[in-house]
Structures are given as C-alpha cells and as structure tokens.
Amino acid sequence: MARYLRRGLAAACAAMAGFVFLPGPAAAAPPPSQVDQRLFLYNENGQAPVAPGGSVTFVMTATGVPEKVPQHLTVVLELPEGVTFRSAGNEHAAGPCVPDDTERKVTCTTAAPVADAGWRVTTDFAEDLPLGRYVTAEARLTTEIPDPEQSNNVSSTDVFVTTSGDMSVTISAPPGPWQVGSSFDARISVHNSGPYRSPADMRSVVSPYSLSYTGWPEGCVADPGLMYCTIPVVEAGDTYSFTVRFKVTEFDEEPITLSPEITPLAPDTDPANNKATYRADITKPSPSPSPTHTGGGSGTGGGEPGLPITGAPAWSLALFGLGLLIAGAGALFVARRRGA
Incomplete structure (x- = not known):
C-alpha cells in the first residue's frame, strides 16, 4: 500500500512541476527598427x-x-x-x-x-x-x-x-528594287501643323526582319519587326526629321515595308495623316553559272584532260581481230580431220 502511495505522490509532483514550467503564450514580436x-x-x-x-x-x-x-x-x-x-x-x-x-x-x-x-x-x-x-x-x-x-x-x-491640333508623319526613300547587299536611306518626318506644340509617340513597322539599320534617334527602342520612338516636343509649324540607313542582308519574297505611325499627345484633328508607308521589292539573286572544263582531249572524269587516241583506226583493229578468229577456227578444224 505504501508503495502505491509513494507512486501516486511522485505522479502528483511531476504533474505540478509540468504545470509550473508549462510555457505561456508567446510574447508579440517587437516591430522592426526600420521598414522600407x-x-x-x-x-x-x-x-x-x-x-x-x-x-x-x-x-x-x-x-x-x-x-x-x-x-x-x-x-x-x-x-x-x-x-x-x-x-x-x-x-x-x-x-x-x-x-x-x-x-x-x-x-x-x-x-x-x-x-x-x-x-x-x-x-x-x-x-x-x-x-x-x-x-x-x-x-x-x-x-x-x-x-x-x-x-x-x-x-x-x-x-x-493642351487642346486639339494636327500632327502628321511622312517617309521618303528611293523606289528600289534593292539587291542583296545594297543599302538605302529613308527619311522620316513628323510635322506639327499646330496650333500648339506637342510631343508624340511613334511605332514603325520594319520588314523583313533581316533588314539591318543604323541612325534611329535617341529615344527609340527596337523590337523584332518594330521600332518604338518617343518624339520630343515639336513646336507649332515645325518638323522633326531623321534619316535611317537600311541594308538588305538577304533575299525575301515579301517586299520591304517601312511604316511609321504617330500618336500625338494632344488630341489630333486629322488622324488620317498619322501613318505613312514605304514599299520596295528585293531583287532575287541570279543562279550561279556552272563551271566550264577545258580539257586537252575527249577524256572524262573530274575535269582532268584526256589522253589523245593514237595508232590505227578502231575499224581496222576490229577487222584484224576478226581475221585472227577465223584463222584459228580453220586451223582447229584441219587438226581434227588429220587426227580422225
């Protein structure tokens, strides 16, 4: 009995100790000393x-x-x-x-x-x-x-x-067609007819992708087949122009297409003149000619010169061979008769 009492007392003490040392609710974290x-x-x-x-x-x-x-x-x-x-x-x-x-x-x-x-x-x-x-x-x-x-x-x-006004864009370049390897200049102009100054955004189609170019002004960003530009403020009556040099690097069945389009910041009274387009064909390269062989005779193979034919003509050689065959056949016939 005393043993059970001692065990019960030990269990009770352990339970009390666990209660005493049981962790309480976590304290709230302090706010950070700095926050961006x-x-x-x-x-x-x-x-x-x-x-x-x-x-x-x-x-x-x-x-x-x-x-x-x-x-x-x-x-x-x-x-x-x-x-x-x-x-x-x-x-x-x-x-x-x-x-x-x-x-x-x-x-x-x-x-x-x-x-x-x-x-x-x-x-x-x-x-x-x-x-x-x-x-x-x-x-x-x-x-x-x-x-x-x-x-x-x-x-x-x-x-x-600002209030409404009229801005327009044009593009000019030689008519073409253009051969592979050739270059040409295209001039793009943004005109402000007024009555007020205004900037504009411009989006230009550049096709085919293989065209290389130099000369786009600062404020232009390239994307495959496109060029995005920020046109600075153009005073009323003034024109903002720049020239881009294009190079045809390879043949393409589709024509060259350059098409700038502006979006004026001010409301535009005539959107019909906000886009311009230039087109020109690319000349298809001619096929390369086949190489010509200049051998010294009628021989064949690898372009090496053939040896000239010398000696008796071919027909006399054929008759001489036929005569030998007939003579041999006759000699064989005579030999068999004597043996019989």
Missing part, C-alpha cells in the same frame, strides 16, 4: 493630356517592400501653379485628405496603422494655364517607423496641358 516604404504618384488617366479648365485625379499609393508592417503614414501632395484641390472623397481611401488655405498643398493621413495605403485627389486646372506645357505634381511620404531608403519616399508626375 515606397510611394507612387500617377495620373488616373495615364499620360492623357488635359485642356485648360479640365480636371485630373491624382492617385497616391504607399507600400512596404518587402515587409508589410502596419504603421501610420502621411503623404503631402504639392500641386503646381494653376492647379487646385477639388475633392478627395473615396470610400477606399486609407484616411482623410485636407488642403491648406492655398488649396495647392494637400495632406493625406491614415485613419489606422496600415502596411499599404492609397488616396485619390481630384484637382481643377485653371482656364489660363499656358498651352503646350507640362506641369508637375509631387508627393512626399512620412513614415512612423524609420525608413532606411528615403529616395523612394518622393514621387512626381507630369501632365501635359
């Missing part, structure tokens, strides 16, 4: 221009990279001259946005600690803003937790102010 938070500012309509008296909605987003740590964030949006705050009502916003007395400085905050935040601010552009000019909005982010990389806490975006 990044800010992005952009026009809701991308690169679309705005006319004087129009409106633009700016979108701001802040996100932690790579860590997602909730914290309070503050973003201050600075608007350019002639652009003022209209509203910031959005149910998905991380918190309120409040303008100052000038309505050109807007402060946006978070209503609660968040890892990612976003705001939308709608603005008005004045009627007297100069046309054909970019205006720049800039936003700055302030974090609650120290940020080791401050350079990505600032973001800006440009908006082009």
